[in-house]
Amino acid sequence: MLGNSLSISKEYLKKVIKPGDTVIDATCGNGLDTLYLKELTGKEGKVFGFDIQDIALENTKKLLKEKGQEENVFLTLCSHSELDKYVCEPVKAVVFNLGYLPKGDHSITTLPETTIVAIEKALQILIPGGIISVMIYHGGDSGFHERDELIKYLERLDNKRFTVLMHNFINQINYPPILAVIEKKK
């Protein structure tokens, strides 16, 4: 019943996103989240996707094509810290899946400095009632630095404007990812 960080994130996104909404996948990776977001926003909705690796956007495009879900998906090869250059409209949800590309080069990872800039920009265009889901990988070859910096940042978010809820599976081996969900108050 409790599931895992991914199933919890998907449940929140499903609750919040309605057909026709505009949303962002801040870390396309292999496209699984992009596809899920596209399915939730439907034909009329828009998904903006970002990644700094060519291979990630190629994999994402391929997956969307396979599933017939390419329409109204806008992929950009750049850091999510520049998302404000490409998305000017209000968004209902933003998804961050931090760390390295699954099955990719483990030396290319998200960094707390740019992740925090990206979250900051995402919060500005987030619709009240909208959410940002941040999957934080830690331990193993991800280390703890990004997790610790992010948590410090999230703890300081204005409680009058935002609610931050952390989900942490604490008795598992191999450091399962921590899920942070930020809601903009209405």
Add this chain to the structure above:
Amino acid sequence: MLGNSLSISKEYLKKVIKPGDTVIDATCGNGLDTLYLKELTGKEGKVFGFDIQDIALENTKKLLKEKGQEENVFLTLCSHSELDKYVCEPVKAVVFNLGYLPKGDHSITTLPETTIVAIEKALQILIPGGIISVMIYHGGDSGFHERDELIKYLERLDNKRFTVLMHNFINQINYPPILAVIEKKK
């Protein structure tokens, strides 16, 4: 949408408890959880309730009577650490609301030693797929000792048998309670 620790706990309990189930309120307090559990288990279900304070059980009885929900509720004036003496049958859910009695004597509080014994005993009679919800108060005049001892204990629970998920609102003032949910694997 994110709600608070209490609304999240209630949502989990609602998902898991079916009419006819047997459940435990390990800390009756003023009876709000006992009443909620009784409503979920229905006429045929059983609720065992514990508290170490007379006034708590009186308030609980009064509330249940007011709402016409006294049937099949078994209240015992003793520590939840002795719950095994009163409940021998398998249970679907157990609720702990730690700390002191709301509006009561702040010097009478739950203690990590007895709370951990109680959780240990509750885990033994928990049905696979069942849950234990633990609301952990900290900060203010509750201190951090019980929280820290409990988290150390929960981190060590056998991951092959149990999943432990912590919910923590990290950017709020006044230390909102942390919710721990333990699920027994099927």
